[in-house]
Amino acid sequence: MITVKRHPMLWVVSAPSGAGKTTLCDRLVADEDTITYSVSCTTRAPRAGEIDGKSYFFLSESAFDARVATGEFLEHAVVHGNRYGTLVRTVRDAMAAGRDVLMDIDVQGAAQIRAALAFDTALADLRAAYVDIFIAPPSLRDLQLRLWGRGQDDEAVIEKRLAGAADELGHWRDYQYVIVNDQLETSYRTLHAIWTAECRRTQRLAD
DSSP: OOOEEEOOEEEEEETTTSSSHHHHHHHEEEEEEEEOOOOEEEEOOOOOOOOBBBTHHHHHHHHHHHHHHTTEEEEEEEETTTTEEEEEEHHHHHHHOOOEEHHHHHHHHHHHHHHHHHGGGGGGHHHTTEEEEEEOOSSHHHHHHHHHTOOOHHHHHHHHHHHHHHHHTGGGGSSSSEEEOOHHHHHHHHHHHHHHHHHHHHEOOOO
């Protein structure tokens, strides 16, 4: 009897704030039980209900520095005064267990990962498994209306997010796939179709 296996994949999804990335990714993770979110490291303090090793790996500044120095991070950055990063080991452990890893990160983090995969021969296994997707709003005006509609931020914060979004949108060509999220259901079907196609691409006959 012929059986088919596929290699687990490393998925990176980026989008400006308010473009609908989290909604789309959460639905894909809920629908496909082989996908898991990557657990990041952070230097910020745990919030109520957060669990070390599940929500984040909570590290001291010195522990974070030590991992940077030994090249253990696939990507890392400072966000709102705190440091965040994804360990290569975390990604590999999940993939070794047969799980696809989904990273919900910004364009800078995605660029770091691409650079690491391109130049570090030790990451050849991850390079072969890598897929990235950019989620874009139909327009900046549409994004502005969505941010207003959420009612979570004041005008100054929204303007700052829009300025950042304009810069992020300039990076869409760096991604293998782009989804313009004008209709949520249509966008999800597109995301799931990409998922299905990439799953088939990585299939192989079992040894």
